[in-house]
Amino acid sequence: MDELDLLKKDWNKPSSNTNKVSVKDIYAMLHKKSSSIVKTLFYISIAELIFWTLITILPYFTSGDYQSKLDAILPNNYVLIGLNLFSYGVIFLFIYLLYKAYKSISVTDNVKELMKNILTTRKIIKYYVLCNMVMIFISTIAGLFYSINHDPKMANTFSHFGNDKIFIFAIIILVVIGVVLLIIWLFYKLIYGLLLKRLNRNYNELKKLEV
Amino acid sequence: MNKELEHSFVELLEKHQNIVHKVCRLYTNNYDAHNDLFQEITIQLWKAYPKFRGDAKFSTWMYRVSLNTAITLYRKSKRTINIQAFEGVEFKIKAQDYDDTEEQQLKVLYKAVHQLNDIEKALAFLYLEDKNYSEISENLGISEVNARVKMNRIKKKLKTILNP
Numbered sequence: 001m002d003e004l005d006l007l008k009k010d011w012n013k014p015s016s017n018t019n020k021v022s023v024k025d026i027y028a029m030l031h032k033k034s035s036s037i038v039k040t041l042f043y044i045s046i047a048e049l050i051f052w053t054l055i056t057i058l059p060y061f062t063s064g065d066y067q068s069k070l071d072a073i074l075p076n077n078y079v080l081i082g083l084n085l086f087s088y089g090v091i092f093l094f095i096y097l098l099y100k101a102y103k104s105i106s107v108t109d110n111v112k113e114l115m116k117n118i119l120t121t122r123k124i125i126k127y128y129v130l131c132n133m134v135m136i137f138i139s140t141i142a143g144l145f146y147s148i149n150h151d152p153k154m155a156n157t158f159s160h161f162g163n164d165k166i167f168i169f170a171i172i173i174l175v176v177i178g179v180v181l182l183i184i185w186l187f188y189k190l191i192y193g194l195l196l197k198r199l200n201r202n203y204n205e206l207k208k209l210e211v
Numbered sequence: 212m213n214k215e216l217e218h219s220f221v222e223l224l225e226k227h228q229n230i231v232h233k234v235c236r237l238y239t240n241n242y243d244a245h246n247d248l249f250q251e252i253t254i255q256l257w258k259a260y261p262k263f264r265g266d267a268k269f270s271t272w273m274y275r276v277s278l279n280t281a282i283t284l285y286r287k288s289k290r291t292i293n294i295q296a297f298e299g300v301e302f303k304i305k306a307q308d309y310d311d312t313e314e315q316q317l318k319v320l321y322k323a324v325h326q327l328n329d330i331e332k333a334l335a336f337l338y339l340e341d342k343n344y345s346e347i348s349e350n351l352g353i354s355e356v357n358a359r360v361k362m363n364r365i366k367k368k369l370k371t372i373l374n375p
Contacts, residue, residue: 003369004338007320011233011339019245021228026221029253036251036284107259107279108272111333112352114279195286198329202282205330209357 038105038118040195045098045125049091052132056087079142087135094128115203122196129188133181140177220260223269224253230273231256233340237332238281240325247287252280275350278336282329323372331365338362 021029059066101121107114147154158166224231231252235245256276263272324335330351337347348358 002366003320003323003373004335004366006316007324008339008341010317012341019232019242019249021225021249023221023225026224026228026253027217029250030217030221030257032250032254034251034254034258035286036255036280037286038284040286107255107276107284108262109279110275110350110352111279111282111330114283118283199283202329205328206351206353209330209353209361 037195037199038102038121041118041121041125042102044191044195045121045128048125048128049095049098052128053091055132055136083135083139090128090131090135094124094131097124098128112203112206115199115206118199119196119203122192126188126192129185133185137177137181141174144173216261220257224256224273227270227273230270230340231277234277234281234336237324237336238285238329244287248281248285251285252277255280255284274337274340274342278333278350282333319373320369323369326372327365327368331361331368334358334362335365 098121101117101124105114105117105121109117148158149155161169231249232245234252235248239245239248256273259276263269324332327335333351334347337350342350344355344358344362347362348355351358353361
């Protein structure tokens with residue numbers, strides 16, 4: 001007889017249950033809050049949606065100067081209108097995808113399916129963040145070039161610059177934005193890495209079995 | 212949720228609580244963590260209960276939800292972190308611990324099972340619960356052949372832990 005079978009003999013003895021819980025205890029537990037990983041992920045995704053939406057629209061509402069400039073440009077600039085519509089479309093698309101992903105998470109699925117669905121949800125949040133970063137990167141660069149060409153003050157400053165100076169300036173701006181976005185990205189990697197470390201490990205272990 | 216549903220759930224869980232305790236026993240190693248996991252499993256079972264249909268056995272349904280919670284959903288609470296940190300530390304059991312008295316042998320065996328990883332524990336648990344390979348593979352979402360192969364590896368691993 002191997003070790004596990006020896007354990008089996010003891011395993012099913014009724015005496016092995018030491019922490020019996022009463023009906024009253026169970027009633028109390030039903031009203032406690034869950035601390036499951038799905039709940040945490042859900043809160044994170046809500047926070048992401050709010051945070052990135054605010055980042056997109058806040059400058060418009062808080063700075064009168066920016067607002068009036070943008071209002072002057074907007075009706076005539078189809079690229080900007082398109083970008084704006086696109087960014088709202090992205091928000092609604094991700095709300096829909098997240099809703100669908102959460103709906104698909106069921107605690108009565110098998111272990112592998114459940115893990116897969118949670119990881120898919122996490123991926124959707126990841127793509128949302130990534131998408132926002134790319135949009136911020138593009139719109140900052142586009143905004144900068146637009147103001148160099150159309151803002152009289154900026155155009156005046158840059159007219160004194162030689163081509164090489166403009167080139168260096170552009171590189172610096174690109175690097176600064178790039179580094180800021182990279183830091184935000186690493187921060188996300190760390191948060192999700194910590195939160196989903198165990199889940200990833202277990203999912204890989206299951207996947208390894210199927211090879 | 213209505214009172215009747217709550218009442219029927221609490222009664223069923225009280226009757227079958229041993230299954231949840233066994234899962235907790237396998238995945239935690241102290242009293243506080245055990246109770247913490249028990250509570251989380253209870254919450255998950257309760258949340259899923261309205262969708263539970265009588266066509267499956269309550270106990271079979273419980274196995275799935277309990278294991279899923281222990282392996283996937285459960286986030287260890289702060290107070291259990293320090294103890295759980297030892298989980299990954301491999302320690303060899305000394306030969307003299309493994310003596311002939313059955314009680315002592317069992318103690319060492321439980322210790323050895325605790326050294327398995329989360330997935331291995333799930334397989335061992337279902338095996339100990341007398342589930343066949345088809346049920347084991349269904350619960351984990353792997354093929355029956357792979358469940359068998361993995362089970363044999365677990366048995367070998369336990370042997371190595373016990374006889375270093």
